[in-house]
Amino acid sequence: MTASALTRPGERDRLSVKVREIDWTLVVLLSVVAGVGVAMLYSIAGGEWQPWAADQLVRYSAVLVMALVLALVHPKWWFRAAYPMYGVLLVLVLMIEFTPLGYVAGGARNWLNLGFIRIQPAEFMKLGLVLALARWYHNHTAQEARLSWKLLIPAAMIGLPFLLVAKQPDLGSAMIIGLTGAAVMFVAGLSWKIIVPTGVLAAVGTPLFVIFGMHEYQRNRVLTFLDPTKDPSGTGYNIIQSKIALGSGGFLGRGYGLGSQSQLEFLPERQTDFIFSTVAEEFGFVGSFSLLICYAAIILIGLRIASLSHSHFGRIAASGMVAFFALFVLINGAMVMGLAPVVGVPMPLLSYGGSSMMTIMFGFGLVLSTRVHRYSELPKGHGLF
Known part of the structure; x- marks a missing residue:
């Protein structure tokens, strides 16, 4: 389908045209990663579909359909829903803190019990923020995006959910929210006159935050990261076992279903946070590196889609969605290799879990929508809708 054909309204709105314009290479790569995740969950369970692999396969099938449906939705609807969605999600995060509906799970008060469903608003806040x-x-000039007092508005939009989620305390989600917001501001053209002083301030303030701003268990995670051998059977156990799994795989791995760290349950959280360590143990450097190549290809294709959008909203939104996906990969990869503290960030589409998978595929639904409607332009407007 040529660009000229797609720019004709009667042609680009046809369902058959939209379906053909979906980036199926991206869809296949996402499915390959998710398929590897299902295979690893099957292996971890000792060659059984329960308790993880079957659920993961069903979940991915459902969210893949959701993403493909979202790809057909015109970006103007995402544009109109952006502020209301952000506002609703912010209210849900506030409800966790200030109403009895919030409850503790995994040591953090980050879930909201609505009776008929339990949700984790911080996961969806990442999408709403982007x-x-x-x-x-989209509604401001390049100069205002580069250096202007008006940048206090997006900074506040990032800072408020960051502080609320960090207080729960959910440091992993707060980190993703803050870094995703920073990535969006950078892509939008933020001036180095702001980036450099902010970076220096962050470098100086981080040690103070670790000492005075973190809970004791969070501080212990940072100290464990610096020296896991100080408490090898306690706080350092996870990192040590993860490194053993990574190293024992060698170049080609021990073989599918033959990873001793995961099969004998030495590796903690092997189905969630540390599943990449299981991949490295069973398939070695070749397998884990191939998986990282798939992740890199997904990120590059996503950024290319963002760059082709005629709409500034589409470019920024797609770039932001790809950025938070990339942050999941980088933070989890660094975490399991002992290059970053353990903060509970899953490996996207690989780790077992529903909320994270839904958030990621919702984001890629929007990326695919940007690809399908890349020739569409959106008017500027400052109203709520």
Whole structure:
């Protein structure tokens, strides 16, 4: 389908045209990663579909359909929904803190019990934040995005959910929210006159935050990261076992279903946070590196889709969605290799879990929508809708 054909309204709105314009290479790569995740969950369970692999396969099938449906939705609807979505999600995060509906799970008060369903608003806040920031930047000039007092508005949009989620305390989600917001501001053209002083301030303030701003168990994670051998059977156990699994795989791995660290349950959280260590143990450097190549290809294709959008909103939103996906990969990869503290960030589409998978595929639904509607332009407007 040629660009000229797609720019004709009667042609680009046809369902058959939209389906053909979906980036199926990206869909296949996402499915390959998810398929590896299902295979590893099957292996970890000793060659059984329960308790993880079957659920993961069903979940991915459902969210893949959801992403493909979202790909057909015109970006103007995401544009209109951006501020209301951000506002609703912010209210849900506040409800966790200030109403009895919030409850503790995994040591953090980060879940909301609505009776008929339990949700983790921080997961969806990452999407709402990207959409809201994309809409704000769409309505402002390049100079205002580069260096202006108006940048206090997107900074506040990032800072408020960051502080609320960090207080739960959910340091992993707060980190993703803050870094995703920073990535969006950078992509939008933020001036180095702001980036450099902010970076220096962050470098100086981080030790103070670790000492005075963290809970004791969070501080212990940082100290364990610096020297896991200080408490090898306690706080350092996870990292030590992860490194053993990574190293024992060698170049080609021990073989599918033959990873001793995971099969004998030495590796903690082997189905969630540390599943990449299981991949490295069973398939070695070749397998784990191939998986990282798939992740890199997904990120590069996503960024290319963002760059082709005629809409500034589409460019910023797609870039932001790819950025938070990339942050999941980088933080989890660094975490299991002992290059970063353990903060509970899963490996996207590989780790077992529903909320993270839904968030990621919702984001890629928007990326695919940007690809399908890349020739569409959106008007500027400052109203709520």
